[in-house]
Amino acid sequence: MAFFNHLARRSFAQSAAMANAIKNVTVIGSGLMGSGIAQVAAQTGHNVTMVDIDPVAVEKAQKRIGASIARVAKKKFGEGDDAAKFMNESMSHLKTSTDAVASVESADLVVEAIVENLKVKKELFSKLDGAAPAHTIFASNTSSIPIAKIAEATSRLDRFGGLHFFNPVPVMKLLEVVRIPETSDGTYEAMKGWGKAMGKVTVECKDTPGFIVNRLLVPYMFEAVRLVERGEASPRDVDTAMKLGAGHPMGPFELMDYVGLDTGKFIIDGWHADYPDEEIFKPSPMLEKLVADGKLGVKSGEGFYSYKK
Ligand SMILES: CCCCCCCC(=O)CC(=O)SCCNC(=O)CCNC(=O)[C@H](O)C(C)(C)COP(=O)(O)OP(=O)(O)OC[C@H]1O[C@@H](n2cnc3c(N)ncnc32)[C@H](O)[C@@H]1OP(=O)(O)O
Numbered sequence: 238m239a240f241f242n243h244l245a246r247r248s249f250a251q252s253a254a255m256a257n258a259i260k261n262v263t264v265i266g267s268g269l270m271g272s273g274i275a276q277v278a279a280q281t282g283h284n285v286t287m288v289d290i291d292p293v294a295v296e297k298a299q300k301r302i303g304a305s306i307a308r309v310a311k312k313k314f315g316e317g318d319d320a321a322k323f324m325n326e327s328m329s330h331l332k333t334s335t336d337a338v339a340s341v342e343s344a345d346l347v348v349e350a351i352v353e354n355l356k357v358k359k360e361l362f363s364k365l366d367g368a369a370p371a372h373t374i375f376a377s378n379t380s381s382i383p384i385a386k387i388a389e390a391t392s393r394l395d396r397f398g399g400l401h402f403f404n405p406v407p408v409m410k411l412l413e414v415v416r417i418p419e420t421s422d423g424t425y426e427a428m429k430g431w432g433k434a435m436g437k438v439t440v441e442c443k444d445t446p447g448f449i450v451n452r453l454l455v456p457y458m459f460e461a462v463r464l465v466e467r468g469e470a471s472p473r474d475v476d477t478a479m480k481l482g483a484g485h486p487m488g489p490f491e492l493m494d495y496v497g498l499d500t501g502k503f504i505i506d507g508w509h510a511d512y513p514d515e516e517i518f519k520p521s522p523m524l525e526k527l528v529a530d531g532k533l534g535v536k537s538g539e540g541f542y543s544y545k546k
């Protein structure tokens with residue numbers, strides 16, 4: 238038994254040491270998730286550069302982070318000096334940029350949280366592979382795309398993995414840590430250790446569609462839409478039913494609006510293309526129409542529900 242305790246201690250020490258080596262974090266994508274990941278990394282003392290292709294998105298992200306850090310500070314310290322110190326300290330760790338290549342020059346870890354599109358993700362990682370130091374770990378926050386398919390755009394498969402956070406990142410405790418066959422043990426330990434340094438509870442999962450949560454959640458959400466498409470209930474009643482009947486904090490329609498209907502569409506389109514005979518991966522005409530009409534949920538002011546003030 239002592240031998241196994243020794244191994245466990247060694248592995249924990251190894252992951253802690255590897256995670257300690259992760260100080261400089263570059264987050265590419267400053268949308269719903271990238272801004273949340275950058276915020277938590279800054280709050281936990283990492284030097285963070287948050288990058289976006291769109292300068293307006295960077296500005297919006299800074300506002301979102303400011304508001305969110307204020308909620309976290311209030312929750313941790315109430316009002317007063319300690320809250321202000323926490324906010325200032327966190328923000329002092331955060332830089333922004335629109336130059337992805339320059340932003341990875343001294344990165345220990347790059348976390349990608351850009352649009353859920355394999356081609357765009359591969360183009361980005363291929364570009365960064367030549368610019369980042371040899372030791373830099375690359376990770377994707379993808380909801381649904383196989384990590385192996387993204388990683389093949391680079392020459393650092395042993396330093397590549399998945400770090401799947403949950404929305405809103407400052408609140409949701411879970412982090413799914415995914416390895417591909419080539420991910421080295423050191424990289425995997427470093428990613429898990431960093432997740433813990435970020436205050437998250439990590440779970441391990443194979444590189445399968447949707448990892449754990451989304452493999453269960455996305456089919457559930459699309460079944461909810463199909464139930465409404467069949468005229469069996471309204472979105473509001475489905476949400477009420479799942480909150481009061483299953484104890485969910487949000488019903489499926491509220492949650493789809495919260496996470497973004499465009500992301501939902503990207504996910505189901507990808508899975509339908511890969512698994513055309515899988516009934517539960519079939520796209521939804523109702524969701525297609527909403528996205529085509531630019532109704533993406535909270536982030537566009539309207540989705541299944543309207544959020545216009
Ligand atoms: C079609 C398929 C699409 C699939 C897309 C893929 C998605 C993925 O890949 C993976 C995912 O993320 S799946 C989504 C996972 N997230 C959830 O399920 C969220 C469910 N909702 C909740 O937990 C609460 O409604 C929630 C926490 C959001 C809000 O809580 P409440 O309803 O109680 O409202 P509040 O009172 O405002 O908040 C409760 C406490 O949390 C703090 N808080 C909330 N939002 C925050 C934020 N953004 N930043 C910082 N703090 C925040 C808030 O401070 C409050 O704390 P107290 O002040 O102590 O009450």
Ligand SMILES: NC(=O)C1=CN([C@@H]2O[C@H](COP(=O)(O)OP(=O)(O)OC[C@H]3O[C@@H](n4cnc5c(N)ncnc54)[C@H](O)[C@@H]3O)[C@@H](O)[C@H]2O)C=CC1
Nearest residue numbers: 266268269270289290291294350351352353379380404496
């Ligand atoms: N929305 C959610 O609840 C969750 C989403 N995810 C995943 O996280 C990723 C991002 O999702 P969201 O934050 O919701 O999307 P979003 O649409 O809010 O943000 C995406 C950001 O990426 C930027 N971007 C696009 N192409 C870029 C490029 N080539 N270089 C730099 N920036 C670029 C866009 O300007 C935008 O600001 C996706 O892969 C998604 O599947 C993971 C967990 C939860």
